[in-house]
Amino acid sequence: MAMVQSEIERLIKDALPGAHVVVVDLAGDGDHFGARITSEAFRGKTRIQQHKMVYDALRGQMGGALHALALETSAPK
Amino acid sequence: MSDPTAERIKDIVGGNDVVLFMKGVPAAPQCGFSAAVVQILSQLAVPFKSVDVLADQAIREGIKVYSDWPTIPQLYVKGEFVGGCDIVREMFQAGELGALLSEKGVAAAR
Numbered sequence: 459m460a461m462v463q464s465e466i467e468r469l470i471k472d473a474l475p476g477a478h479v480v481v482v483d484l485a486g487d488g489d490h491f492g493a494r495i496t497s498e499a500f501r502g503k504t505r506i507q508q509h510k511m512v513y514d515a516l517r518g519q520m521g522g523a524l525h526a527l528a529l530e531t532s533a534p535k
Numbered sequence: 536m537s538d539p540t541a542e543r544i545k546d547i548v549g550g551n552d553v554v555l556f557m558k559g560v561p562a563a564p565q566c567g568f569s570a571a572v573v574q575i576l577s578q579l580a581v582p583f584k585s586v587d588v589l590a591d592q593a594i595r596e597g598i599k600v601y602s603d604w605p606t607i608p609q610l611y612v613k614g615e616f617v618g619g620c621d622i623v624r625e626m627f628q629a630g631e632l633g634a635l636l637s638e639k640g641v642a643a644a645r
Binding site for chain 1: 603604606616618619620621622625
């Protein structure tokens with residue numbers, strides 16, 4: 459079962475309080491999403507660490523129920 | 536995970552300067568994300584070893600454990616995990632991937 463946009467957004471926001479999260483359904487098929495996330499928690503972290511934090515937030519759904527999530531992460535400017 | 540799969544992965548990653556774990560083969564990637572990374576490496580003219588995870592279920596699951604990273608493709612340079620498609624693309628666009636490769640002494644073909 460695919461995940462819905464709002465669920466992805468909620469899981470990320472729960473794990474990264476105060477984060478600015480925009481999730482888009484890239485292909486309109488409910489299966490390929492993109493997320494742009496800005497969070498103070500990313501500051502000083504490498505990209506790998508930042509993406510891992512997001513994957514952790516999704517609690518193992520990534521690569522399973524969630525096939526594709528293109529990530530763009532950054533700390534607030 | 537002291538199993539033969541982990542050992543095999545360690546050998547592949549340690550035995551090649553640039554390794555891409557992908558879905559399909561470079562000439563015929565089976566996933567858009569794998570295709571994107573192949574294209575970037577081709578643009579950088581860097582020789583790489585590719586491993587088709589679709590052809591090997593043990594590697595497909597094992598590589599995710601090895602890197603603690605849930606998705607394919609995965610790029611390794613000199614034994615070090617660089618990232619998946621998004622990170623590789625971002626680094627390429629920022630000129631960081633080429634810089635990393637030269638820094639690690641991996642010569643581009645041109």
